[in-house]
Amino acid sequence: MTAEPIAGKNAPGSTDASHHSHEPQQSRKSQQSHREITDERGRVYRVGESDRDILGRPRWTMVVLPWVAMIAISVFEYAYGAAEDTLSAAHHWTSSNTFWVLSVWIFFQAGVSFPAGKLREKGVLTSRKAMLVGSVLSLLGFVSLSHAPNVAAAMVGFGLLGGVGSGLIYSTCVNMVGKWYPERRGGKTGFVNGGFAYGAVPFIFLFSYGFDTSNYRTVLDLVGFYVLAVTLVAGMFFKDPPKNWWPADVDPLRPSSDPRTAVALAKNPPSVRQFTPGEALRTGVVPLMWVCILCCAGVSIFGISFQVPFAKEMGFGPLIAASSMGVMSVINGTGRGVVGWLSDRLGRQRTLTYVCVALAMAQFGVLWAGEMHNQPLFLAFAFLSGFAGGAFYPLFASLVPDYFGENNNASNYGMVYSAKLVSGLFGGGMGAMVVDSWGYVGAYTMAGAVSLLAAGLSLLLRQPGVPRARAIAA
Structure with missing residues (x-):
């Protein structure tokens, strides 16, 4: 292994104009x-700069701020199923039409x-600009949903504009954390x-x-302004670290003295290089x-979309349906x-397999308990x-930079996460x-089988280049 001191802004690998033309210039101390x-x-690995050198504040702020923004946009997907009845009644849509809006x-x-x-x-697009654009489009999404004259307008407004806006915020927040940690x-x-x-x-x-045909427009408009305010304020403080940045207090070439970091790096070693x-x-x-x-996202979206309607059909009251x-x-x-947290200790690939099996068990279990009319x-x-x-x-979101590096993580994770755009069609509209066609029995049985397929696929995941790297080390 080698260590090559490099200093000065024109040195290879140091901060260059093309990378930081879109972010505030670092301090002279950080550059040198x-x-x-x-x-x-x-x-x-780019070492020697602390988080405070780059940000002017500790890096944990780049966990809290994205977390707050993610809380704000969660209303788009996870509360939609609870609003379905009122939206259908207010706009005179069928249930399928309403869920196709979510699928878009x-x-x-x-x-x-x-x-x-x-x-x-x-x-071209800084993290701050992405948050600004996402905030405005998110507002337009909710305003469109409340005032849409027909399903097509809702699909364009809430589906397209709101989807792009919340997607910009989601991807920016998730990728930000992996870069700083x-x-x-x-x-x-x-x-x-x-x-x-x-x-x-x-x-x-x-x-x-508290949501009905008499107040749905006011409620949705206010929700849109809430999302705008929270995400806009949080996004004003966003900033990415330099390419190849590594925390100044963690030696990437030697085992860490911090047992948590040592275990995490042993179970989930850094990628062998930065993959395009x-x-x-x-x-x-x-x-x-x-x-x-x-497979996983399709099953998850199906559960989000249909758990409340299924609970109501099984005879559970609105409290149980909403509580579920x-x-x-x-x-x-x-x-x-x-x-x-567990994946840092057990390894992410193994943890993923356990999660897929649990997802399958849940689908069969929800169906079984519903048909038994057993509320607990x-x-x-x-x-x-x-x-x-x-x-x-x-x-x-963690496996992708583990396998392919942080420098191109926004694009690499974007490729993997794009599977959700297809799964949304399966989980929602389809x-x-x-x-x-088949009732809830057929739908939940299919969801459980798809989850088991995902568990099998997860067993095949391997970090690219690791066997060769281990051979070199040996």
């Missing part, structure tokens, strides 16, 4: 103090991740990702009890991840943080469904068709 070191695999939103929310990532990495990203990414679920809990109860999107795609791992997240979704959202969010059991499996239905997101 960093150096680059290379490990035996050829991976470059999911399509654009996931689809914008890759192109936005490319723009960010090229310096390359040595122990699992728990931090899970914590931020969790806000996207439990932040919707107050709105689930609002849409279940094309290189990552050619490894064959990205397509495998894509199919796996397609509230429980699902809370556990969905907190489970992301817990699983992210129904809530218990809703708990498990919420836990597993969100936990895979931070695992993939899920409604399956329920209409």
